[in-house]
Amino acid sequence: MFQEERLISIINYLKTNKRITVDQICEQYDVSRDTARRDMVKLEEQGRIIRTRGGAILPTLSKDVGNYEQRLQAESSSKLTIGKTAAALILDGDYIMMDASTTVLHAATAMNSKNNVVVTSSIEIAATLARKGDTTVHMLGGVLDNQHHSVYGAKAIEMLNDYHVDKLLIGTCGITEDGLTAPNEEDSYLVRAMMQHADQVIMLADHSKFGKKLFHRVVGFESIDILITDQELSPEMKEKLLACDVEIVLTEGEITA
Incomplete structure:
Protein backbone atom coordinates (compact mmCIF):
# COMPACT_ATOMS: atom_id res chain seq x y z
CA MET A 1 0.00 0.00 0.00
CA PHE A 2 1.35 3.44 -0.96
CA GLN A 3 1.64 6.09 1.75
CA GLU A 4 -1.18 8.26 0.38
CA GLU A 5 -3.55 5.28 0.36
CA ARG A 6 -2.52 4.46 3.91
CA LEU A 7 -3.10 8.05 5.04
CA ILE A 8 -6.63 8.01 3.60
CA SER A 9 -7.29 4.71 5.37
CA ILE A 10 -6.02 6.10 8.68
CA ILE A 11 -8.34 9.13 8.40
CA ASN A 12 -11.29 6.84 7.62
CA TYR A 13 -10.43 4.73 10.67
CA LEU A 14 -10.31 7.84 12.86
CA LYS A 15 -13.73 8.98 11.63
CA THR A 16 -15.19 5.75 12.98
CA ASN A 17 -13.00 5.03 16.01
CA LYS A 18 -11.95 8.55 17.11
CA ARG A 19 -8.36 7.50 18.02
CA ILE A 20 -5.55 5.43 16.57
CA THR A 21 -2.20 4.38 18.10
CA VAL A 22 1.20 3.79 16.56
CA ASP A 23 0.86 0.10 17.40
CA GLN A 24 -2.50 -0.11 15.62
CA ILE A 25 -1.03 1.47 12.48
CA CYS A 26 1.86 -1.02 12.56
CA GLU A 27 -0.51 -3.95 12.98
CA GLN A 28 -3.19 -2.92 10.48
CA TYR A 29 -0.83 -1.87 7.68
CA ASP A 30 2.14 -4.14 8.42
CA VAL A 31 4.61 -1.28 8.67
CA SER A 32 7.42 -0.38 11.07
CA ARG A 33 7.01 2.05 13.95
CA ASP A 34 9.22 4.56 12.09
CA THR A 35 6.88 4.36 9.08
CA ALA A 36 3.82 4.74 11.33
CA ARG A 37 5.33 7.84 12.94
CA ARG A 38 6.17 9.31 9.53
CA ASP A 39 2.55 8.78 8.50
CA MET A 40 1.33 10.67 11.56
CA VAL A 41 3.82 13.50 11.02
CA LYS A 42 2.62 13.81 7.42
CA LEU A 43 -1.05 13.93 8.48
CA GLU A 44 -0.27 16.47 11.18
CA GLU A 45 1.56 18.70 8.68
CA GLN A 46 -1.55 18.56 6.49
CA GLY A 47 -3.68 19.64 9.46
CA ARG A 48 -5.74 16.45 9.29
CA ILE A 49 -4.87 15.01 12.74
CA ILE A 50 -3.65 16.05 16.15
CA ARG A 51 -0.92 13.82 17.57
CA THR A 52 -1.36 12.64 21.13
CA ARG A 53 0.83 10.49 23.35
CA GLY A 54 1.35 7.28 21.39
CA GLY A 55 -1.29 8.01 18.77
CA ALA A 56 -3.54 10.54 17.06
CA ILE A 57 -7.07 11.96 16.99
CA LEU A 58 -9.03 14.05 14.51
CA PRO A 59 -9.13 17.81 15.23
CA THR A 60 -12.28 18.74 17.14
CA LEU A 61 -12.17 22.44 16.24
CA SER A 62 -13.56 23.61 12.89
CA LYS A 63 -11.52 26.55 11.58
CA ASP A 64 -12.57 27.00 7.96
CA VAL A 65 -15.56 29.29 7.45
CA GLY A 66 -16.14 30.33 3.84
CA ASN A 67 -17.02 33.79 2.62
Whole structure:
Protein backbone atom coordinates (compact mmCIF):
# COMPACT_ATOMS: atom_id res chain seq x y z
CA MET A 1 0.00 0.00 0.00
CA PHE A 2 1.35 3.44 -0.96
CA GLN A 3 1.64 6.09 1.75
CA GLU A 4 -1.18 8.26 0.38
CA GLU A 5 -3.55 5.28 0.36
CA ARG A 6 -2.52 4.46 3.91
CA LEU A 7 -3.10 8.05 5.04
CA ILE A 8 -6.63 8.01 3.60
CA SER A 9 -7.29 4.71 5.37
CA ILE A 10 -6.02 6.10 8.68
CA ILE A 11 -8.34 9.13 8.40
CA ASN A 12 -11.29 6.84 7.62
CA TYR A 13 -10.43 4.73 10.67
CA LEU A 14 -10.31 7.84 12.86
CA LYS A 15 -13.73 8.98 11.63
CA THR A 16 -15.19 5.75 12.98
CA ASN A 17 -13.00 5.03 16.01
CA LYS A 18 -11.95 8.55 17.11
CA ARG A 19 -8.36 7.50 18.02
CA ILE A 20 -5.55 5.43 16.57
CA THR A 21 -2.20 4.38 18.10
CA VAL A 22 1.20 3.79 16.56
CA ASP A 23 0.86 0.10 17.40
CA GLN A 24 -2.50 -0.11 15.62
CA ILE A 25 -1.03 1.47 12.48
CA CYS A 26 1.86 -1.02 12.56
CA GLU A 27 -0.51 -3.95 12.98
CA GLN A 28 -3.19 -2.92 10.48
CA TYR A 29 -0.83 -1.87 7.68
CA ASP A 30 2.14 -4.14 8.42
CA VAL A 31 4.61 -1.28 8.67
CA SER A 32 7.42 -0.38 11.07
CA ARG A 33 7.01 2.05 13.95
CA ASP A 34 9.22 4.56 12.09
CA THR A 35 6.88 4.36 9.08
CA ALA A 36 3.82 4.74 11.33
CA ARG A 37 5.33 7.84 12.94
CA ARG A 38 6.17 9.31 9.53
CA ASP A 39 2.55 8.78 8.50
CA MET A 40 1.33 10.67 11.56
CA VAL A 41 3.82 13.50 11.02
CA LYS A 42 2.62 13.81 7.42
CA LEU A 43 -1.05 13.93 8.48
CA GLU A 44 -0.27 16.47 11.18
CA GLU A 45 1.56 18.70 8.68
CA GLN A 46 -1.55 18.56 6.49
CA GLY A 47 -3.68 19.64 9.46
CA ARG A 48 -5.74 16.45 9.29
CA ILE A 49 -4.87 15.01 12.74
CA ILE A 50 -3.65 16.05 16.15
CA ARG A 51 -0.92 13.82 17.57
CA THR A 52 -1.36 12.64 21.13
CA ARG A 53 0.83 10.49 23.35
CA GLY A 54 1.35 7.28 21.39
CA GLY A 55 -1.29 8.01 18.77
CA ALA A 56 -3.54 10.54 17.06
CA ILE A 57 -7.07 11.96 16.99
CA LEU A 58 -9.03 14.05 14.51
CA PRO A 59 -9.13 17.81 15.23
CA THR A 60 -12.28 18.74 17.14
CA LEU A 61 -12.17 22.44 16.24
CA SER A 62 -13.56 23.61 12.89
CA LYS A 63 -11.52 26.55 11.58
CA ASP A 64 -12.57 27.00 7.96
CA VAL A 65 -15.56 29.29 7.45
CA GLY A 66 -16.14 30.33 3.84
CA ASN A 67 -17.02 33.79 2.62
CA TYR A 68 -20.63 34.78 1.98
CA GLU A 69 -20.81 33.39 -1.56
CA GLN A 70 -19.27 30.08 -0.50
CA ARG A 71 -21.64 29.74 2.44
CA LEU A 72 -24.61 30.62 0.27
CA GLN A 73 -23.78 27.76 -2.11
CA ALA A 74 -23.10 25.16 0.60
CA GLU A 75 -26.10 22.88 1.25
CA SER A 76 -28.19 25.34 -0.77
CA SER A 77 -31.18 23.02 -1.28
CA SER A 78 -31.36 22.24 2.45
CA LYS A 79 -31.11 25.93 3.33
CA LEU A 80 -33.84 26.77 0.83
CA THR A 81 -36.23 24.24 2.39
CA ILE A 82 -35.40 25.34 5.92
CA GLY A 83 -35.88 28.98 4.92
CA LYS A 84 -39.35 28.26 3.52
CA THR A 85 -40.33 26.42 6.70
CA ALA A 86 -39.15 29.35 8.82
CA ALA A 87 -40.96 31.90 6.65
CA ALA A 88 -44.21 30.01 7.25
CA LEU A 89 -43.88 30.80 10.97
CA ILE A 90 -43.89 34.54 10.33
CA LEU A 91 -47.36 36.07 10.62
CA ASP A 92 -48.79 39.24 9.16
CA GLY A 93 -47.76 42.19 11.29
CA ASP A 94 -44.94 40.36 13.12
CA TYR A 95 -41.93 42.37 14.21
CA ILE A 96 -38.87 40.31 13.29
CA MET A 97 -35.13 40.37 13.85
CA MET A 98 -32.76 38.52 11.50
CA ASP A 99 -29.04 37.88 11.75
CA ALA A 100 -26.72 37.61 8.73
CA SER A 101 -26.99 33.84 8.22
CA THR A 102 -27.32 32.63 4.63
CA THR A 103 -30.09 30.28 5.74
CA VAL A 104 -31.98 33.21 7.27
CA LEU A 105 -31.60 34.99 3.92
CA HIS A 106 -33.63 32.15 2.37
CA ALA A 107 -36.32 32.75 5.01
CA ALA A 108 -36.41 36.45 4.12
CA THR A 109 -36.70 35.59 0.43
CA ALA A 110 -39.57 33.18 1.10
CA MET A 111 -41.60 35.56 3.30
CA ASN A 112 -45.20 35.96 2.13
CA SER A 113 -46.52 37.71 5.22
CA LYS A 114 -47.55 41.34 5.09
CA ASN A 115 -46.91 44.48 7.12
CA ASN A 116 -43.82 43.16 8.87
CA VAL A 117 -41.12 45.23 10.53
CA VAL A 118 -37.65 43.68 10.28
CA VAL A 119 -34.42 44.58 12.08
CA THR A 120 -31.29 43.02 10.55
CA SER A 121 -27.50 43.12 10.53
CA SER A 122 -27.38 41.68 6.99
CA ILE A 123 -27.05 43.93 3.96
CA GLU A 124 -28.28 41.06 1.75
CA ILE A 125 -31.44 40.54 3.82
CA ALA A 126 -32.07 44.29 3.94
CA ALA A 127 -31.80 44.47 0.14
CA THR A 128 -34.08 41.44 -0.31
CA LEU A 129 -36.79 42.81 1.98
CA ALA A 130 -36.52 46.29 0.49
CA ARG A 131 -38.19 44.83 -2.61
CA LYS A 132 -41.25 43.98 -0.51
CA GLY A 133 -43.23 47.18 -0.52
CA ASP A 134 -45.14 46.42 2.68
CA THR A 135 -42.10 45.54 4.83
CA THR A 136 -40.30 48.15 6.93
CA VAL A 137 -36.57 47.44 7.31
CA HIS A 138 -34.35 48.76 10.09
CA MET A 139 -30.68 48.24 9.23
CA LEU A 140 -28.28 48.08 12.16
CA GLY A 141 -25.25 50.37 11.98
CA GLY A 142 -21.68 49.48 12.76
CA VAL A 143 -18.60 48.09 11.06
CA LEU A 144 -19.21 46.46 7.67
CA ASP A 145 -17.78 42.95 7.33
CA ASN A 146 -16.99 42.73 3.63
CA GLN A 147 -16.46 38.97 3.74
CA HIS A 148 -19.80 38.14 5.36
CA HIS A 149 -21.95 41.06 4.11
CA SER A 150 -23.01 42.12 7.58
CA VAL A 151 -22.43 44.77 10.22
CA TYR A 152 -21.05 44.20 13.68
CA GLY A 153 -19.50 45.98 16.63
CA ALA A 154 -20.45 48.18 19.58
CA LYS A 155 -22.68 50.48 17.53
CA ALA A 156 -24.79 47.58 16.24
CA ILE A 157 -25.22 46.21 19.76
CA GLU A 158 -26.08 49.67 21.12
CA MET A 159 -28.78 50.14 18.47
CA LEU A 160 -30.46 46.90 19.54
CA ASN A 161 -31.42 48.60 22.81
CA ASP A 162 -33.95 50.65 20.81
CA TYR A 163 -35.84 47.59 19.54
CA HIS A 164 -37.93 44.69 20.77
CA VAL A 165 -39.42 42.10 18.41
CA ASP A 166 -41.76 39.13 18.36
CA LYS A 167 -39.34 36.70 16.71
CA LEU A 168 -35.61 36.39 16.10
CA LEU A 169 -34.31 34.19 13.27
CA ILE A 170 -30.67 33.13 13.55
CA GLY A 171 -28.34 30.69 11.85
CA THR A 172 -25.20 29.09 13.23
CA CYS A 173 -21.85 27.85 11.99
CA GLY A 174 -21.66 24.93 14.40
CA ILE A 175 -23.75 22.96 16.88
CA THR A 176 -22.58 20.40 19.40
CA GLU A 177 -24.21 19.09 22.56
CA ASP A 178 -22.62 22.08 24.34
CA GLY A 179 -24.58 24.58 22.24
CA LEU A 180 -23.95 27.00 19.38
CA THR A 181 -20.50 28.16 18.30
CA ALA A 182 -19.17 30.88 15.98
CA PRO A 183 -15.80 31.62 14.37
CA ASN A 184 -15.26 34.86 16.26
CA GLU A 185 -16.37 36.82 19.31
CA GLU A 186 -18.07 39.62 17.37
CA ASP A 187 -20.65 37.23 15.89
CA SER A 188 -21.34 35.77 19.31
CA TYR A 189 -21.80 39.11 21.05
CA LEU A 190 -24.25 40.40 18.44
CA VAL A 191 -26.39 37.24 18.46
CA ARG A 192 -26.49 37.21 22.27
CA ALA A 193 -27.63 40.82 22.25
CA MET A 194 -30.32 40.08 19.66
CA MET A 195 -31.68 37.31 21.88
CA GLN A 196 -32.24 39.77 24.70
CA HIS A 197 -34.62 41.77 22.50
CA ALA A 198 -36.89 39.01 21.15
CA ASP A 199 -39.81 37.11 22.63
CA GLN A 200 -39.05 33.98 20.59
CA VAL A 201 -35.74 32.69 19.21
CA ILE A 202 -35.86 30.48 16.10
CA MET A 203 -32.65 28.77 15.03
CA LEU A 204 -32.19 27.61 11.42
CA ALA A 205 -29.54 24.93 10.90
CA ASP A 206 -28.99 22.34 8.18
CA HIS A 207 -27.52 18.92 8.94
CA SER A 208 -23.94 19.96 8.09
CA LYS A 209 -23.77 22.26 11.13
CA PHE A 210 -24.22 19.47 13.68
CA GLY A 211 -21.07 18.06 15.26
CA LYS A 212 -19.03 21.16 14.30
CA LYS A 213 -17.38 23.14 17.07
CA LEU A 214 -15.85 26.54 16.33
CA PHE A 215 -13.66 28.87 18.33
CA HIS A 216 -16.24 30.86 20.31
CA ARG A 217 -19.31 29.62 22.17
CA VAL A 218 -22.43 31.67 21.48
CA VAL A 219 -25.12 30.24 23.77
CA GLY A 220 -26.50 27.00 25.11
CA PHE A 221 -29.79 25.47 24.06
CA GLU A 222 -31.61 27.14 26.94
CA SER A 223 -31.64 30.32 24.83
CA ILE A 224 -33.41 28.67 21.86
CA ASP A 225 -37.18 28.20 21.51
CA ILE A 226 -37.45 26.50 18.10
CA LEU A 227 -34.93 24.62 15.94
CA ILE A 228 -35.69 24.12 12.24
CA THR A 229 -33.51 21.55 10.51
CA ASP A 230 -33.61 19.18 7.55
CA GLN A 231 -32.63 15.79 8.97
CA GLU A 232 -33.41 13.68 12.01
CA LEU A 233 -31.04 14.38 14.89
CA SER A 234 -28.90 11.93 16.80
CA PRO A 235 -30.56 10.58 19.97
CA GLU A 236 -27.97 12.39 22.10
CA MET A 237 -28.53 15.75 20.42
CA LYS A 238 -32.29 15.36 20.50
CA GLU A 239 -32.20 14.55 24.21
CA LYS A 240 -30.13 17.67 24.95
CA LEU A 241 -32.49 19.92 23.01
CA LEU A 242 -35.68 18.49 24.48
CA ALA A 243 -34.21 18.78 27.99
CA CYS A 244 -34.05 22.55 27.32
CA ASP A 245 -37.64 22.58 25.99
CA VAL A 246 -36.54 23.34 22.42
CA GLU A 247 -39.22 22.56 19.84
CA ILE A 248 -37.65 20.63 16.94
CA VAL A 249 -39.18 21.20 13.51
CA LEU A 250 -38.07 18.99 10.62
CA THR A 251 -38.59 20.35 7.13
CA GLU A 252 -40.37 17.13 6.18
CA GLY A 253 -43.15 18.36 8.46
CA GLU A 254 -42.51 16.31 11.59
CA ILE A 255 -42.65 18.30 14.82
CA THR A 256 -41.18 17.10 18.10
CA ALA A 257 -41.84 18.94 21.32
